[in-house]
Amino acid sequence: MDFWQRLVRRASLKALGNLEKDETYSFLREHALFRELSPPAFLFLHDCMIERRYNRNEIIFAEGTPGVCLFLVRTGRVEVFASHGAEPHASRTIYCVASERQIFGELSMVSMSYRTRSAKALDPGTAILALSLYDLKALEKQHPADALRVLKGITETMAHNLLDVSLRLREVERDLTNSRAQSSRPASPASESLPPASQG
Numbered sequence: 001m002d003f004w005q006r007l008v009r010r011a012s013l014k015a016l017g018n019l020e021k022d023e024t025y026s027f028l029r030e031h032a033l034f035r036e037l038s039p040p041a042f043l044f045l046h047d048c049m050i051e052r053r054y055n056r057n058e059i060i061f062a063e064g065t066p067g068v069c070l071f072l073v074r075t076g077r078v079e080v081f082a083s084h085g086a087e088p089h090a091s092r093t094i095y096c097v098a099s100e101r102q103i104f105g106e107l108s109m110v111s112m113s114y115r116t117r118s119a120k121a122l123d124p125g126t127a128i129l130a131l132s133l134y135d136l137k138a139l140e141k142q143h144p145a146d147a148l149r150v151l152k153g154i155t156e157t158m159a160h161n162l163l164d165v166s167l168r169l170r171e172v173e174r175d176l177t178n179s180r181a182q183s184s185r186p187a188s189p190a191s192e193s194l195p196p197a198s199q200g
Contacts, residue, residue, distance in 0.1 A: 024051065024129070027074060031101060033153040041139060041146035048135040052128055054121035060128065063118045067108030069130045070154065071119075073098050076126030080104050080119045095165065097122065106154050106161075109133050 025046060028034045034042055051074065054060060060071065063082060071078070078098045083090045095117060098104040104119060112133060140147035 024049065024074075028129075031072070033072075033103070033150060033157075036149055037146045038143065041143040044139055044142065045131065045135065045150075048138075049129045049131055052130060054126045054128070056121060056124045056126075058121050058126075060119040060121060061105065061115055063115050065115050066112075067105060067115045068112060068134070069132045070106045070109050071104050072129045072131070073100050073102050073104070074127040074129055075100060076121060076123035078104060078119050078126060078128065079122050080117050082117045096161070103154070103157050106157050109136060109151070109154050110158070 028046060028049065029042065034045060037045070049072075052060075054076075060078060061067065076099075080095045080098065082093045082095065084093065085091055096104070105115075107113070108115075109131075136147060136150060139150070
């Protein structure tokens with residue numbers, strides 16, 4: 001480690017020490033996605049994260065809009081869903097409910113594309129932290145090893161979510177198969193009652 005690296009690290013440790021009483025610092029430092037980051041990298045992401053608050057049922061992002069951020073739930077709950085049909089009679093498929101410390105919208109960090117689902121706050125005063133793809137790219141230039149750790153954590157989250165959706169789809173398919181089997185089963189003939197035995 002050269003002189004400038006030691007200087008940056010020392011300055012970062014001092015800055016982190018000043019942040020120890022900051023609630024966002026404590027929340028992020030304990031999160032698995034950021035726990036193993038070096039002090040300079042963590043300080044960089046800490047300064048990049050933007051906190052937003054939402055009222056109950058307020059839309060966080062809508063299906064079809066550009067996605068460039070992932071979100072981390074700090075307080076409250078967030079519902080991720082897809083709408084089918086036109087309002088006000090549209091039906092919805094709920095994919096997940098993200099609660100404190102859970103991540104959603106992570107697909108935008110590996111693919112700059114349009115959102116395929118919508119998200120809304122379920123609780124009043126729901127607080128989330130946003131991290132943009134551009135911030136992750138900036139981290140990659142300054143601290144490539146740390147950026148790789150963050151990206152690895154994001155892909156692991158995606159893999160876990162995909163597995164969860166796959167298991168739920170299997171359950172739905174099994175229920176549909178059972179329902180079809182029951183509906184196609186011929187009705188059993190009605191049993192004929194025998195005449196009462198003669199008492200004479």
